[in-house]
Amino acid sequence: MEALNRASPPRHQKPGKFRMTREQYHQLDEQGAFEGLKVELLEGEIIVMSPMDAAHAFPVQELNRILVRALPDDLRLRTQLPIAPDDENEPEPDFAIVPAGTQRDGRDATTALLAIEVANTSLRDDLQRKARIYARAGIPESWVVDVKKRELVVHRSPSGEKYRSVKPLKDLSEVTCSSVPGMVLDLRNIFIKR
Helix, strand or coil: CHHHHHHCCCCCCCCCCCCCCHHHHHHHHHCCCCCCCCEEEECCEEEECCCCCHHHHHHHHHHHHHHHHHCCCCEEEEECCCCCCECCEECCCCEEEEECCCCCCCCCHHHCCEEEEEECCCHHHHHHHHHHHHHHCCCCEEEEEECCCCEEEEEEEEECCEEEEEEEECCCCCEECCCCCCCEECCCCCCCCC
16 A cells, blocks of 8 residues: 555654654545544544444434534534644544534634543543643633543643643533533433433
8 A cells, every 4th residue: 555655654763653644644544544444543643443332322412412402503513523633633523613614624623612522432542632632722622521430521721732620520410611602501411321
């Protein structure tokens, strides 16, 4: 595969991880390297995502319904679509809220007001790696729905590679989105009943 050869590290590179660019990532995709796989590019590494189980799918379904109803006309909801904050990252958050009229392909992460990840098996990456990526991109708010703990971890006020405020919420009856004025959501029923 020609793209894979271009993506290979130079022979003089020291042993270690090879960081891939978005361009190389897309070349590999065009060559069919990821056929049948759901992948993301995070910090230059290709991450193969786990299949979505019911514990993950149900919150995605319910959040989609809630968010679509809550958004004003000047905002759009992007569901499981890529954003591209820089040359080594192309995450696919479960949801991103962006202004209407955002770039047609929607990859410009700097316009995102909120990124939401639903985490069952990916919790560590979502709380650490993706939070770093979203903070660096200046996304004002990032939420991680922790399926196992049945809570929401709210990240606000990005500064460099982290968010200055990180709060786990157990009471989901009135969740305020500070980056979307007036948006207060009742998220109590987003999890599968026990």
